[in-house]
Amino acid sequence: MKHGKRYAMAVDTRTCVGCSACVIVCRTENDVAPGYSRAWVFTATTGAFPDLHMEVRSERCNHCENAPCVAACPTGASHYGPGGIVLVDAAKCTGCKACIAACPYGARFVDPRTRTVDKCTFCVHRLERGLATTACQEVCPTRSIRFGDLSDPESDISKLLAGREHYTLLPAAGTGPRLFLLK
C-alpha cells in the first residue's frame, strides 16, 4: 500500500446525534444479515449527575494499517484490498473465527447465511464503480461521516484531519486505525 490510495474515514463526535441512519442504510446497501450490523452507534455516558458527559460516535471496522485480523487469518481470506481496505474473501473463509478473536474493536461477525465472516468494506463495491462515497456517509443527516483518500493532501479528509483535533480507538494496540474520530 506504499503507492496509490489510502482510504480513511472520519466521524465528527460533536455533530453525530446517534440517529443510526448509518447502521440502517448499511444493512440495506450491503444486505447485512438480519440481527447483525457492520456499522454501529456507540454511546458512552461518563460522570455523575448532573455533571455528565456523553459521547456519541458512529463506528465500524477501523481498516487498520496493521490489521491483527489479516495477520491471524490462516487462509488469506482476510486481506488488504484496494486503498488498504481490509476485506474478506468469502471463498477462502473457513469460519475458524481467529480474526474475530483477534479484532480488538469487535468489528467482525459470522454471517449465519453464508457461514463466513462479514464486516464493513468501506462500500468497496461503490468505489469500484467510481462513486466516491460510502452509503453511511451519503445518508448521514448531520454530515458527520467523511470518507476519502489520505494519500492525497488536497482531499476533504486530509484537510479535515489537518485542521481538526482527532483521535483513534486503542492506539496503544498498534493497529494503525483509519477510522478517525473528530473531537
Next chain:
Amino acid sequence: MNEITTTRANALIDPTLHVWHAEVALYLFLGGIVAGVMVLTGLALLRRPEAQRSRALALTPWHAPVLLTAGLLFLWLDLENRWNVLRFYLTFRPASPMSWGAWILLAIYPISILAAWASTPALLRDAVLARFPRLRAPADWAVRRVRSLAVWSVLAGIALGVYTGVLLGAMAARPLWNSAILGPLFLVSGLSTGAALMLLARLSEPERRLLGRIDTGLIVVEIILIALWLLGLAAGGAAARDAVRLFFGGPFTAAFWTLVVALGLLTPLLAGVIEHRRGAVPGRAAAIFVLIGGLALRWIIVLAGQHAGYVAELTLR
C-alpha cells in the same frame, strides 16, 4: 459511572456471541494430551531399552494419532464453513498461529504413526505384517529409524504443545490470553495430562513410579506457571487487571479455583506427595483428577478470554 449503549452484535456486550466454545476447548485439551504422549513416549523410546518396556508402555504411542483424530474432528466441527477446510492447506501464513497449527498437525500424523509402529512389540508387528505384507518396506524403515523417529516425536510434541497456547497467547485483542506464558503453560499442562493418560494404562510398577514422579513435578511447574501468568496480568495495564479479576471475584472465580486449582492441581499433587512418602505405587485416581483439571483449564481460559477486552479503554479516553 459509565454507561455504554451500542447497536452492534458484540460478544463483549452479549456473551452469547462468543466465537469459540467447547469444541475449541476439547481440541486444545486433546492436542495437549497428544503433545504430552508424544514427548513422554519419545523419551521412553530413547531412554528405556526395549526389554524393559512393558507391553502397555510400548503401545501407548498409538494414543497420539487416535486422540489427534478426535481433536481434529472437534476443530473441524468448530469451523463455521466446514467444507472450506482444505483452504488451510492451500497456503501458509507465517503470521497466523492457526496456519502454523494446521501444518504442525499435518506433520504430526506420519511422525506419530511411524513412531508408534516402531515402539510396538515385535511379535505384534510381525502378526500385522503377515496380514498386510505390502506394508513391510515402510514398516521396516520405521523400525530401523526408531531413534530418529523418537527425537522427531519429542520435537513435534513440544511444537504442538506450545502452539496450543500460542494460538490464544498471540491475540493482542484479548488481554487474558495475551501472555507469552500461555505457550509453556499449555505445554506443561499437556505433558501432565499426557502422563496422566499413560498412568491409566497397565504399566509396570517401575514405569508407574517414574511416571507418577514426573507428573508430580509437572504439576508443580504448572502451578508456578499459572501463578506467573496471573501475576503478569495483575501487574499489567488496566485491561489486564480487569481480565485477571475474572478469576478474583468475577464470573469464573468458582470454576477456576475449584475445578482447575483444587481438583485439577492440588488434589493430584497431594496424592502424589503422599504416595511418594509412603512408597506406594501411583494409582489411577490422581490421574483422573489431572485429566479433569487439564480440560477445565482450557475450557475456562477459552471462555474467560472472550469475556475480557478493552471496554474501559474504548469508553474513557
